[in-house]
Amino acid sequence: MPPTTEYFFSTKPAYPWSEYPLGLPALGFLAVLLVGLTLWTYFKHPAASRKRVAIILGLRLLALVIALLTAVRPSVGIQEDPKVPSVLVIGIDLSESMTIADEFNSQSRIAAVRKILEKCEPTLEEMRTEQNVNVVFYGFGRTDFAEATGLYDPKLPADAKRSDYGAYLSRTFEKWQTERFLRSHLIVGDGADNGTTYAAQSEAARWRALAPLHTFSTGSKTTPPTAKDVAVVAVSADPSPVPIKQKLIIKVVANAFGFAGATVPVIVKFNDQEIAKERRVLQKDAGNEIEIEVKAPDTPGEIRVKVEIPVESVPGDANPANNSVETYLTVTKEGLRILMIDRHSHEMTLTSDVLRADKRFDFVRVLREGADPATPDERQLFDFENVAYDVIVIGNISRRQLEAIDPALPAKIREQVEKKGVGLLFGAGDASYAGDPNRPLDNGWKGSALEGLIPVSLVNFPTLPDSIYKDDAKRFQCVPTVDGLKFLFKVAGETSAETWDKLNAPGIPNSRLNGVSKLGLPKPGATVFAIGSDDARTLVPAGIVPNQVKPPYLLVGWQVGDGNRGRVLAWGGMNTRLWKSFGRRAVPPTREGFEVHSQFWRRLMLYLAHQEEDEGAAYARPEFRRLPVNGKQTVKVGLRTATGVDATDPKFDVRIVAPGQKPEEGQPAQALADPKDGYKVVFEPKLAGEYTVVLKAEGKDAAGKELKGDATARFLSYPDTSDEMLRAAADHDYLEKLAKAGGGKAYRLDDLPGYLKELKGQPVTTVKPKPRFLPDWRRNHSHGFLTGWLVAFAAVLATEWGLRRLWGMA
Secondary structure: OOOEEEEEEEEOOOOOOOOOOOHHHHHHHHHHHHHHHHHHHHHOOOOOOHHHHHHHHHHHHHHHHHHHHHHHOEEEEEEEEOOOOEEEEEEEEOEHHHHOOOOHHHOOHHHHHHHHHHHHHHHHHHHHHHHOEEEEEEEEOOOOOOOOOOEOOOOOOOOEOOOOHHHHHHHHHHHHOOOOOEEEEEEEEOOOOOOOOOOHHHHHHHHOOOOOEEEEEOOOOOOOOOOOEEEEEEEEEEOOOEEOOOEEEEEEEEEEEOOOOEEEEEEEEEOOEEEEEEEEEEOOOOOEEEEEEEEOOOOOEEEEEEEEOOHHHOOOOOOHHHOEEEEEEEEEOOOEEEEEEEOOOHHHHHHHHHHHHOOOEEEEEEEOOOOOOOOHHHHHHOOOOOOOOOEEEEOOOOHHHHHHHOOOHHHHHHHHHHHHOOEEEEOOOOOOOOOOOOOOOOOOOOOOOOHHHOOEOOOOOOOOOOHHHHOOOOOEEEEEEOOHHHOOOOOOHHHHHHHHHHHHOOOOHHHOEOOEOOOOOEOOOOEEEEEEEOOOOOOOOOOEOHHHOOOOEEEEEEEEOHHHOEEEEEEOEOOHHHHHHOOOOOOOOOOHHHHHHHHHHHHHHHHHOOOOOOOOEEEEEEOOOEEEOOOOEEEEEEEEOOOOOEOEEEEEEEEEEOOOOOHHHOEEEOOEEOOOOOEEEEEOOOOOEEEEEEEEEEEEOOOOOEEEEEEEEEEEEEOOOOOHHHOOOOOHHHHHHHHHHOOOOEEEHHHHHHHHHHHHOOOOOOOOOOOEEEOOOOOOOOOOHHHHHHHHHHHHHHHHHHHHHHOOOO
């Protein structure tokens, strides 16, 4: 559409003629004075004939006019008002339920919509021609709606087997999210949404930032269903993936056509084993949302989740086959949960910072300075029936302090270790182990339920002088044994022994531990992972063998309980934070000490939680665990390092194994960079059944070390059967929720013509372009005009002066 153009006259006098109100009159008076003076000068000249006077006078007046125009600077202004193109999106529901004849005069819903659209066409045409509005109509309903092929045609029948509002909103958002001038998005339908691929209200909320989303409802809210049917239509887990042993919510959506108000049992099964059964009321015909809290299994992997409403609980159900739904849930080792009980100290604060910074850890710290009763919040953290931990760290805390929280707490911790396989770390300090008899609060662990878990004796001690433990000036090498270097002290890969030797080398005492706790003799079956040495002159090399082990002991551990699942470590070193200074004075400075400190504490936690084998991990995470045939599946793939960050330069070999295929027959799939984060594989299942994603990944960590990992993931594809006509009543309330999520309003179908007229009265407001001026007197915009104007002025004056000299009038 061509822009409209306005013309106007403009002047911008130069100073002082721009001074209002005397400037322009003064310029006019000066011009008249100059004209009079010129006439008086030449009319009395003896060599001036009338013709010559007229020529000279004409040139002089022309020069005067040029000067006056230069002072006033007149222009013709040209203002263009472009009709900025904008877009109006209108979506029409073309599902089967739109054929129900419950509109005025027994019209079908789609017929009523088409009649209203015909009434709206003149207004829409005015918006197209007068405001340059691109009106885009879509017909939606199918789960596989595509923006490019989903344009609305009045001749198309309303025969879609689903009303998938979520898929429509998602695909159109992808198309129009970059459109600058989007007037509005209108959805016309009956609100009988039964899509399962996308959450429609979440997709509507995305539109809020682009344009208001308004809904126009058709159909009756009281039309009865034609059959009775209970159907579990969707199931999901929150969170997903979920860490082992953590709580999660199984979210279920169930329809109850003809059974509204019925109370039914809802059963949740993991790998065909029932884990929850609750009775719930199906309050409405469609969209009953049910949430059931369960706990994730103890072991990681893919588990099959099944939710069912038993057929016998709903007699007369017309379609028993849809009373259950299956999906998959990934249970991971991520989210390793750690509970630390300690007094305030700089050492453990820095240790806490290391553990909190690791994305794999869910870290909780409880500070106990005295033996005061526990607060309600603290007692809740020790409710092991409802809060699961992978590792418990008991720092410089005594038996008396723990029993102040709960007299039975030591016994409960012991049960967690022996029966649940929870890892337990005892830390260094005066209050732990045998305690300090001179301080009643620091009574150690003798005689408590925890004494039997500690891998060192609290009675029998090495024959070492007390000065070893009490001399504040001593500094201790931390010397890993050959067993300790296998994982716990493997802080620098294959060069870990050399790293500890450099840290322990004579001459750098500030990087050594400044104290050790008095650990008793190792109990039978315990393993010594590290010893201390106060030798300031001689390095004790890392990797000592068992027959070279001698006190003082730094790290001792064993495995106890059912199946030896519970790992327990006793640590006697004080102030590992001093390791962080190692490398600071090197040239150039390095962060080796920081890495040693952080790796050590992370590895203690991973070892105690039986996760030491995870140097890196590949993952494959389907966006949907259950989707219809021909639905769009996105699988996030990646490779993590031992610290939980993504590997660099990853390479992926991905295969999708379809139902009935062997793994080697799987279809290769390409992993594409995801603009949002990481990598993804896009796939559309063509068959109903179970699909398996097989991933092999390679990459490098930040140090350039090669990483490899394998992963599998499964998802289900189901045939898209129609339940459109089971749900006969229109759902105006649903459309109201959709409009509210999208920042718009909910209307009835009859309101559409009035709304469009109102919208037409609100054209897109844009910033008008600056006007153009002819001529343009601005120095940087004249495009040569000022130069030509000066040349013309000079030419007139030169001609006038030359003629006067020629005619003897000068």
